[in-house]
Amino acid sequence: MKEFELKYGCNPNQKPARIFMEDGTELPIKILSGRPGYINFLDAFNAWQLVKELKEALGLPAVTSFKHVSPTSAAVGVPLSDTLKTACFVDDIEGLDASPLACAYARARGTDRMCSFGDWVALSDVCDVTTAQMIKREVSDGIIAPGYEPEALEILKTKRKGNYNIVEIDPAYVPQAIERKQVYGITFEQGRNEFKINRELLQTIVTANKDLPDSAVRDLIIALITLKYTQSNSVCYAVDGQAIGVGAGQQSRIHCTRLAGTKADTWFLRQHEKVLNLPFRADLGRPDRDNVIDGYINQNEEDVCADGNWQKYFTEQPAPFTPAEQRAYLDSIDGVALGSDAFFPFSDNIERAKKSGVKYIAEPGGSIRDDAVIECCDKHGMTLCFTGMRLFHH
Numbered sequence: 001m002k003e004f005e006l007k008y009g010c011n012p013n014q015k016p017a018r019i020f021m022e023d024g025t026e027l028p029i030k031i032l033s034g035r036p037g038y039i040n041f042l043d044a045f046n047a048w049q050l051v052k053e054l055k056e057a058l059g060l061p062a063v064t065s066f067k068h069v070s071p072t073s074a075a076v077g078v079p080l081s082d083t084l085k086t087a088c089f090v091d092d093i094e095g096l097d098a099s100p101l102a103c104a105y106a107r108a109r110g111t112d113r114m115c116s117f118g119d120w121v122a123l124s125d126v127c128d129v130t131t132a133q134m135i136k137r138e139v140s141d142g143i144i145a146p147g148y149e150p151e152a153l154e155i156l157k158t159k160r161k162g163n164y165n166i167v168e169i170d171p172a173y174v175p176q177a178i179e180r181k182q183v184y185g186i187t188f189e190q191g192r193n194e195f196k197i198n199r200e201l202l203q204t205i206v207t208a209n210k211d212l213p214d215s216a217v218r219d220l221i222i223a224l225i226t227l228k229y230t231q232s233n234s235v236c237y238a239v240d241g242q243a244i245g246v247g248a249g250q251q252s253r254i255h256c257t258r259l260a261g262t263k264a265d266t267w268f269l270r271q272h273e274k275v276l277n278l279p280f281r282a283d284l285g286r287p288d289r290d291n292v293i294d295g296y297i298n299q300n301e302e303d304v305c306a307d308g309n310w311q312k313y314f315t316e317q318p319a320p321f322t323p324a325e326q327r328a329y330l331d332s333i334d335g336v337a338l339g340s341d342a343f344f345p346f347s348d349n350i351e352r353a354k355k356s357g358v359k360y361i362a363e364p365g366g367s368i369r370d371d372a373v374i375e376c377c378d379k380h381g382m383t384l385c386f387t388g389m390r391l392f393h394h
Contacts, residue, residue, distance in 0.1 A: 001027050009038045022180075028173035029144075033157050034165035036142055040120060042069050044144040047122030048169055050074055050229040055124035057198055057221050060241075062124040063104040063131075064226075065116040070234075070249065072115040074226045075107035075242035076100075076218075084110075087270045089286060095130045102130040107242040109138060112263055113290040120144070127152045139287060140164075146171040195389060197224045202362060206370075207377045207384040215240075216337055216360040216383070223339030224362055224391065230341070232392040235349075237264040237356060238337045244268075245356070253340070257349045261356045262298075265330055268357075269297045272321070272329055279315045288313070296321055333357030341391040343367040347376035354380050364390050 003020030004027065017038050021027055036044065043066040050071060054062035060076035077100025085091040088110025096102050101123060109116050121135060123145035132152035135143060142165025143156065156166055180189045199217055201224070223236040226243045230236065235256040237245035245264030247256035269275060270293060278296065280289055292313045295304045299320075302309055310317045338353050340363040350373060353361065361377065365386030377384040 001030070003027070004031065006038050006041075007035065014038075023176075028170040030168040032148070032153065032166040032168055034142060034160070034163050036165040036167060039068070040142050040165055043067070043120035044122065044142065044167055044169075046229045047071065047120055048144050050225060051122045051124040052171070053197070053225050053228070054222065057196075057225060058218060061101040061104050063101065063108040064122050065108045065111075065119040066122065067115055067119050070230045071226055071243065071246055072119065073108045073111035073243045073246065074222060075104045075111070076222065077102075077104040078107070078241035079103055080106055083271050083276065086276050089113075089289075090134060093130065093134060099128055099130040101125050101128055102134060105131050105134055109134070111242060111244055111267055112246075114294055115263075117287055117290070127156070129155065132156050135159075137286070142167065144169055193228065193391075193393075195228075195391075197221055197228065201387050201389065202385040204365075204386045204388065205383060206365070206374050206386050207382060209378070209381055209383045212360060212383050212385070216335070219337035220339055220360060220362045220385070223337055224387070227339050227341040227393075228391045229393055232341050232394060234393075235260050235338065235340045237261065237353075237358065238339070239335060239357075244336075253342070253345055254348050254352065256340075257352045261352050264336065264356045265326075266294065266297055268330060268333055269321070269326055272326075274319070274321050274325070278318055281313060281315055284313060297326070330356065335359045337361070339363070341393070343370070344373050345369060347372045349373075350376040350380070350382070354382075359383065361385065362387055364388055 003018050006017035008015050009017040019041055046069055047064050047066040050064050051062040058076055062076050064074040065072045079097055080103055088106050090106040117139050118141055120141050121143040126147035127145045128149050129152045132155040136155050136159055144167040156164055177192055179192050180187055202220055219238040222243055223238040226236045227234050231249040233250050233253055233256050234248045236243050237260050244267040245260035247260030250256040292304050304313055305318055305320050334357050336357040337360045338358045343364050343366050345367050360383045362385045
């Protein structure tokens with residue numbers, strides 16, 4: 001297949017639309033089910049690069065959940081605790097611990113479940129049955145992977161009445177060194193960002209605290225590779241083998257840090273006993289539970305515990321999750337990693353990161369206020385690595 005005609009581009013009025021190889025060669029993909037669209041393929045190809053790099057860097061199966069050309073999360077195949085299984089709604093999955101790929105999916109899809117609604121999934125490895133069973137029950141637009149076990153493929157083909165988008169990519173495909181795109185009829189050209197993110201990138205530690213355990217190295221690598229494929233400006237919080245908060249596409253660095261920090265906080269608070277023990281009605285669907293949990297934690301659009309509201313979601317009225325309780329729980333968190341795709345221009349980013357348990361930070365450095373950022377990290381006993389490499393992505 002040298003080209004694939006799309007229904008339309010980003011919007012229904014943008015026709016004609018297609019994907020094709022400029023040099024006339026075959027596309028490195030097979031469409032096994034469905035008819036992916038323009039944005040689907042943007043998500044798929046960005047997401048595939050992310051998981052491919054994570055697998056190469058850490059040697060573990062990797063999964064990411066993508067929405068609108070940025071990851072909601074990315075994770076590697078680290079086993080889940082019983083508490084995390086419950087928080088991610090996968091405590092009923094048999095054989096989960098035996099499949100590192102399924103563990104990676106459970107983490108990636110379970111991190112920011114509201115933003116992952118209708119996502120595109122990328123797997124670094126051949127999709128197995130356990131992973132397919134979990135994907136089947138989530139609201140998702142499609143998947144890209146280097147292959148599928150026969151039974152797993154049949155499971156996925158039952159989604160969306162047989163119209164679920166399933167793409168297989170050639171894992172040996174190597175793109176050309178120069179990439180191009182057009183904006184307003186003008187062609188842009190640049191070398192592909194082939195910069196390798198690995199342990200060596202974290203050698204320049206500029207804080208008094210030089211402690212950087214292997215777990216922190218892993219999490220910083222996850223954060224930085226995630227950022228490499230996130231719309232800039234962006235920051236990423238990571239812990240325990242997964243990205244737990246991604247702040248994408250903000251004009252201000254502190255707004256990225258706040259947005260991602262709020263998502264990380266929500267991920268932690270989902271594991272609090274008050275959230276784990278919410279008395280949901282049996283007829284409440286998974287997406288509705290996600291919305292209610294977010295409302296219960298963040299107390300935004302409606303008070304889900306209020307009279308007249310709680311009856312829609314619960315079998316009995318739950319006690320509110322007070323700000324004081326939440327703050328006390330979050331203050332017990334430590335050891336979180338934080339990556340930034342460009343330097344932190346002010347120390348306010350460090351202060352915000354501290355509120356979400358950040359201990360380890362990687363950023364390029366190079367700000368005229370680097371000294372103030374380092375001083376703030378030292379005040380909180382953090383370890384700060386200067387990578388010397390910006391990771392903008394547009």
